[in-house]
Amino acid sequence: MDPLRVVEICAGAGGQALGLERAGFDHALAVELDPTAAETLKLNRPEWEVRVGDVADPDVWDPAKFVGVDLLAGGVPCPPFSIAGKQLGANDERDLFAWAVELCGVMRPRALLLENVRGLSAPRFSAYRQHVLDRLDELGYVADWRLLQASDFGVPQLRPRFVLVALSKDDAPYFSWPEAKPVGKTVGEELADLMASGGWRHASHWVTRANGIGPTLVGGSKKHGGADLGPTRAKRAWAELGVDAMGVADAPPPRMAPKNFNPKLTIEMVARLQGWHESSWTFAGRKTSKYRQIGNAFPPPVAEAVGRQIAGALRHHGEPRVLDDAVVHDPVYRLLRRSDDALTAAEIFSRIGGELTLDEIQLRIKHLTRDFDMYPESTDGENAFKLGNFRAFVGQDDHVRHEYLAQMRSKVS
Structure with a gap:
């Protein structure tokens, strides 16, 4: 079979890229803002075309040159949706999710794959x-x-990712989500050989202590902190597995390290826990940069599993299924988008047939005011609402994102 072609934006150090490669995709282009992460891609796949810079900058690449590519994929920035942040959504200058969706109108890929943090799945x-x-x-x-x-x-880590897959209407009936295949290894079992590689006499004892799945590895950003394994709760969870999460080690424990000593993980160990089983994969940069690249990646096994399902759909493998009706995520938004008139919360409640309580509707309206222009009116003393434009960046020349990036370029990752 001819390989399928993918353009990957916000490619990072190659976690998603490696998974898609295993699933049968050839990279027509990879675009990455961080020069060090881009160098990692070039070191490991010198045959790929890698562009370095702001993915939304027309001087970096021209999406129109890739019309009809099989797959457009990316792990766009997560801070706009992260529960650890302010969840500014469309008002966050770093948000590229809506812009990536608009690329489908330019490039007309057969499929789209975008992944982000669990926060994007929240009612907010x-x-x-x-x-x-x-x-x-x-x-x-x-x-x-x-x-x-x-x-x-197959990744011994509690790492939820919220994934969007879209396919052309001809290909969509052949797509189904990958079936879960729960990991069989604990953190200790996964890292047993690496933890013993320095001769530590008690490595096997540590393996029995590290008898669970690790919390989410947090790569962080250039704005915050160095290489540690996450916030306070995560550090406590790592400690219960016999891991010191306050930093990343330069080497595995030496032979004479104490029996109940909590070792720090090395870069190689962190990569293993993220699903990088290729010991030949080289990460550019210094230790903190390497850790950040690994911690922010889409685990290769997850990308591979989704990629194989997309590849199968694009090749029309199996029997087509009858597509289910699309799930409605927000009936309040849908109603206001289609209404020519401003509506009160009570009118919305009556029109959506009791799907939400009045309090839930009022909360949805509050959320809408954060991502969309809203035009409040007064109807018989009650507030009524009319939905305006989406505030997210979708390529506007005058969007505040351009000024933000120009001023904060060194801190954006």
């Missing part, structure tokens, strides 16, 4: 998700979201 972003689904439908795609756990795909 129900209207944002609904906008994405409706926009993709307008562009001729059938789209669906799914929360995938890395531990279901």
Whole structure:
């Protein structure tokens, strides 16, 4: 079979790229903002075309040159949706999710794959998700979201990722989400050989202590901190597995390290826990940069599992299925988007047939005001609402994102 071609944006150090490669995709292009992560891609796949810079900068690459590519994929920035941040969504200058969706109108890929943090699946972003689904439908795609756990795909880590897959209407009937195959190894079992590689006499004892799945590895950003394994709760969870999460080690424990000593993980160990089983994969940069590249990646086994399902759909493997009706993520958004009139919360409640309580509707309206222009009116003393434009960056020349990036370039990752 001829290989399928993928353009990957926000490619990072290659976690998603490696998984898609295993699934049968050839990279027509990879685009990455961080020069060190881009250098990692070039070191490991010198045959790929890698562009370095802001993915939305037309001087970096021209999407129109890749019209009809099989797959457009990316792990766009997560801070706009992270529960560890302010969840600014469309008002976050780093948000590229909506822009990536708009690329489908330019490039007309047969499929789209975007992954992000679990926060995007929260009720706070129900209207944002609904906008994405409706926009993709307008562009001729059938789209669906799914929360995938890395531990279901051979990664000994609690790492939920919220994944969007969209396919052309001809290909979509052949797509199904990958089946979960829960990991069989604990952190200790996964790292046993690496932890013993320095001769530590008690490595086998440590393996019995590290008898569970690790919490999510947090790569962090250039703005915050160095190489440690996550916030306070995560550090406590690592400690219960016999791991010192306060930093990353330069080498495995030496032969004479104490029996109940909690070792730090090395870069190679962190990569293994993220699903990088290729010891030949070289990470560019210094230790903190390497850790950040690994910790922010989409685990290769998860990317591979989703990629294989997309590849099968593009090749029309199996029997086509009858597509289910699309899940409505936000009936309030949908109603306001289609209404020519401003509506009160009570009118919305009566029109959506009791799907949500009045309090839930008022909360949805509050969320809408954060991502969309809203035009409040007064109707018989009650506030009524009319939905305006989506505030997210979708390529506007005058968007505040351009000024932010120009001023904060060294801190954006």
